[in-house]
Amino acid sequence: MSKVDVNVNVHHLTRVEGHGNIVVDVKNGELVKCELQIVEAPRFFEAMLRGRPYTEASHITSRICGICATGHATASLRATETALGVKVSTQTQLLRKLLFHGEIIDSHVLHVYMLVAPDFLGVGSVLPLAKSHPEVVKRALRIKKLSGDLCAMISGRHTHPIAMTVGGFTHLPTVKELLAMRKRLVAAREDMNETMALLKTLPWPRFQRETEYVSLKKDDEYAFIDGVVATTDGFTYALPDYRQVTNEYLVPHSTAKHCKHNRDSYMVGALARFNNNYEQLHPRAKAAANELGMKPVVTNSFLNSGAQAVEMLHCLEDSIQLIDQLIDRGLQEEPLYQFQGKGGEGVGSCDVPRGTLFHDYIIDDDGLIQGANCIIPTGQNYANMEADMRALVPQILDRPQEEITHLMEMLIRAYDPCISCSTHFLDVEFL
Amino acid sequence: MAENGNGSARPKVAFFDFACCEGCQLTVIDALQTHLELVEAVEIVQFREAMTEKGEDYQIAFIEGSCTRKEDEDRLRKIRAQAGIVVALGACAHIGGVNALANLQPSLQDVRQYVYGDKWDWYNTYPARPISAVIQVDAFIPGCPIDRVEFLSVVKQVLLGKTPAIPDYPVCVECKLKENVCIFDKGGVCLGPITRAGCDAICPTYGDGCEGCRGLIPNPNENAMQDVLLKAGLSVEQLRARMTMFNAYDPAQIEA
Numbered sequence: 001m002s003k004v005d006v007n008v009n010v011h012h013l014t015r016v017e018g019h020g021n022i023v024v025d026v027k028n029g030e031l032v033k034c035e036l037q038i039v040e041a042p043r044f045f046e047a048m049l050r051g052r053p054y055t056e057a058s059h060i061t062s063r064i065c066g067i068c069a070t071g072h073a074t075a076s077l078r079a080t081e082t083a084l085g086v087k088v089s090t091q092t093q094l095l096r097k098l099l100f101h102g103e104i105i106d107s108h109v110l111h112v113y114m115l116v117a118p119d120f121l122g123v124g125s126v127l128p129l130a131k132s133h134p135e136v137v138k139r140a141l142r143i144k145k146l147s148g149d150l151c152a153m154i155s156g157r158h159t160h161p162i163a164m165t166v167g168g169f170t171h172l173p174t175v176k177e178l179l180a181m182r183k184r185l186v187a188a189r190e191d192m193n194e195t196m197a198l199l200k201t202l203p204w205p206r207f208q209r210e211t212e213y214v215s216l217k218k219d220d221e222y223a224f225i226d227g228v229v230a231t232t233d234g235f236t237y238a239l240p241d242y243r244q245v246t247n248e249y250l251v252p253h254s255t256a257k258h259c260k261h262n263r264d265s266y267m268v269g270a271l272a273r274f275n276n277n278y279e280q281l282h283p284r285a286k287a288a289a290n291e292l293g294m295k296p297v298v299t300n301s302f303l304n305s306g307a308q309a310v311e312m313l314h315c316l317e318d319s320i321q322l323i324d325q326l327i328d329r330g331l332q333e334e335p336l337y338q339f340q341g342k343g344g345e346g347v348g349s350c351d352v353p354r355g356t357l358f359h360d361y362i363i364d365d366d367g368l369i370q371g372a373n374c375i376i377p378t379g380q381n382y383a384n385m386e387a388d389m390r391a392l393v394p395q396i397l398d399r400p401q402e403e404i405t406h407l408m409e410m411l412i413r414a415y416d417p418c419i420s421c422s423t424h425f426l427d428v429e430f431l
Numbered sequence: 432m433a434e435n436g437n438g439s440a441r442p443k444v445a446f447f448d449f450a451c452c453e454g455c456q457l458t459v460i461d462a463l464q465t466h467l468e469l470v471e472a473v474e475i476v477q478f479r480e481a482m483t484e485k486g487e488d489y490q491i492a493f494i495e496g497s498c499t500r501k502e503d504e505d506r507l508r509k510i511r512a513q514a515g516i517v518v519a520l521g522a523c524a525h526i527g528g529v530n531a532l533a534n535l536q537p538s539l540q541d542v543r544q545y546v547y548g549d550k551w552d553w554y555n556t557y558p559a560r561p562i563s564a565v566i567q568v569d570a571f572i573p574g575c576p577i578d579r580v581e582f583l584s585v586v587k588q589v590l591l592g593k594t595p596a597i598p599d600y601p602v603c604v605e606c607k608l609k610e611n612v613c614i615f616d617k618g619g620v621c622l623g624p625i626t627r628a629g630c631d632a633i634c635p636t637y638g639d640g641c642e643g644c645r646g647l648i649p650n651p652n653e654n655a656m657q658d659v660l661l662k663a664g665l666s667v668e669q670l671r672a673r674m675t676m677f678n679a680y681d682p683a684q685i686e687a
Contacts, residue, residue: 015480015483047543110457127475
């Protein structure tokens with residue numbers, strides 16, 4: 001290796017959610033510093049939940065993140081329902097799954113098209129693409145509108161869902177709305193095919209670093225809500241044992257906690273789900289993965305965006321099936337849960353767009369929250385991002401500093417980090 | 432369109448965020464789905480969540496999020512010094528929003544220790560506050576998150592040189608116009624009578640009572656509201672929670 005000096009210092013990384021810095025310092029070809037600094041202002045959600053009625057928890061915690069608000073609300077409701085022993089009807093489960101698919105598509109299309117694609121097309125944002133590639137931008141906005149409308153049909157709006165509550169829904173979509181949505185979803189298959197065609201043409205950076213991939217898992221479906229926690233190192237945990245996976249710890253350069261399990265780091269998110277749950281993907285999604293040359297275990301972190309596109313296809317197809325099931329069953333108003341005067345502790349988990357999310361609440365017999373713990377996907381990924389950075393830097397030291405910086409940004413962006421969730425995150429600094 | 436004073440026909444706009452979930456900026460991005468012409472009407476020079484390009488010569492600044500750290504005050508003052516017009520975007524910037532719930536806990540040190548344990552003093556923070564507690568704000572767009580239609584309307588008014596008109600009547604007015612069954616009649620509770628309208632009563636429309644995210648109307652009758660809520664069956668704790676979910680911020684919390 002050449003005895004080069006490289007200083008990467010990206011302050012407030014762009015096209016990610018939240019505030020983070022990338023700092024890389026190479027002296028005489030030796031990597032002396034390689035950090036992803038999380039500089040987001042802490043917000044203390046777990047502490048502020050204490051003393052609040054359990055009914056508020058899903059509405060307060062959805063405000064952790066504007067992108068995965070529905071994911072937080074769902075994990076929160078599952079934690080509360082587990083704590084209070086609330087049984088959820090099949091209709092509610094189907095509606096929650098459908099709503100969740102809307103959020104996955106919404107979040108992934110935002111990331112793939114508006115945050116990642118500009119890197120490959122040589123621009124700084126999606127805005128110049130509106131002129132140079134109008135069909136790409138219009139397609140992205142069309143898919144985003146579809147997924148947003150799907151969420152709004154069920155919960156009132158995508159960011160900060162309204163109608164989902166403990167044990168059920170305060171508002172139901174009509175059969176007419178479901179049928180109209182079904183039609184639009186079927187028509188969107190073409191946009192999904194175009195999306196895969198676009199991704200196939202992108203020059204994905206070459207990079208391999210195997211790690212432990214962690215996600216929820218279910219036997220009978222591609223798991224997004226509930227299940228067990230499974231890892232590619234062969235571990236399986238029931239949800240109440242989530243702390244055995246996450247093992248949170250603090251580092252001074254990050255207002256977000258880090259996590260590790262069997263190795264020094266692990267990865268959650270679309271690529272981890274893909275690697276763990278490939279068999280449960282819809283056949284069309286599997287075929288799309290095949291076209292991208294993706295087969296588990298994929299160890300190129302940049303291809304997290306590819307896994308996201310595969311999941312968009314899966315969610316579109318599964319949404320169509322869910323709507324068929326809902327219409328076949330017929331929608332009916334169901335009585336909402338009434339508090340029984342008995343508290344408890346419960347863990348809820350969902351695999352949200354960026355990975356596995358845990359909410360854990362203790363609720364007292366007055367229905368007030370006494371303790372809360374939330375573990376966020378991006379927080380679980382930080383250690384793995386830094387491990388990837390340490391692996392990638394030595395491989396690209398011979399390139400111009402500008403290119404090194406850009407690749408580091410792309411690497412972190414590939415994880416689709418959500419820094420305000422984990423507190424806040426991304427800036428690349430070269431010292 | 433009028434010129435902006437330096438020869439360019441399109442006013443330069445920048446977006447900034449402090450302690451928040453960035454859901455209001457996402458709503459801005461979503462507004463492009465139906466109003467892509469927005470990017471023709473203004474020139475967006477800074478929007479970290481969506482773009483790498485960065486310009487510092489903006490005339491209009493939209494700021495999302497609360498101020499929760501001393502060091503963020505300088506960033507806010509720099510934005511204020513540059514921008515001719517500062518617009519608070521959403522509840523966190525406008526009224527403190529859910530961030531101010533931390534101010535209600537026994538002490539800030541207790542809050543920090545609860546989340547960060549014995550490393551609590553590694554990370555700076557102070558009581559959450561709306562940005563108007565730090566800098567002068569020219570206009571605000573209420574809500575958690577902001578309403579897409581209202582955002583477009585405010586942008587239009589700002590571009591025309593007007594002070595944006597935000598409703599000062601309560602959510603109940605819009606709820607009645609939608610012919611919703613009153614949430615109280617359905618056995619629920621709602622802050623609609625004292626909360627600023629402009630959201631098209633979206634929460635009651637989807638079966639949930641108003642939580643006050645748009646802040647209170649001028650001269651709200653909070654005592655009468657509390658009587659109604661207690662009569663509807665809320666406990667004192669539930670009442671306090673309802674009244675503070677988005678409106679916990681009190682200037683007394685930040686007095687040294």
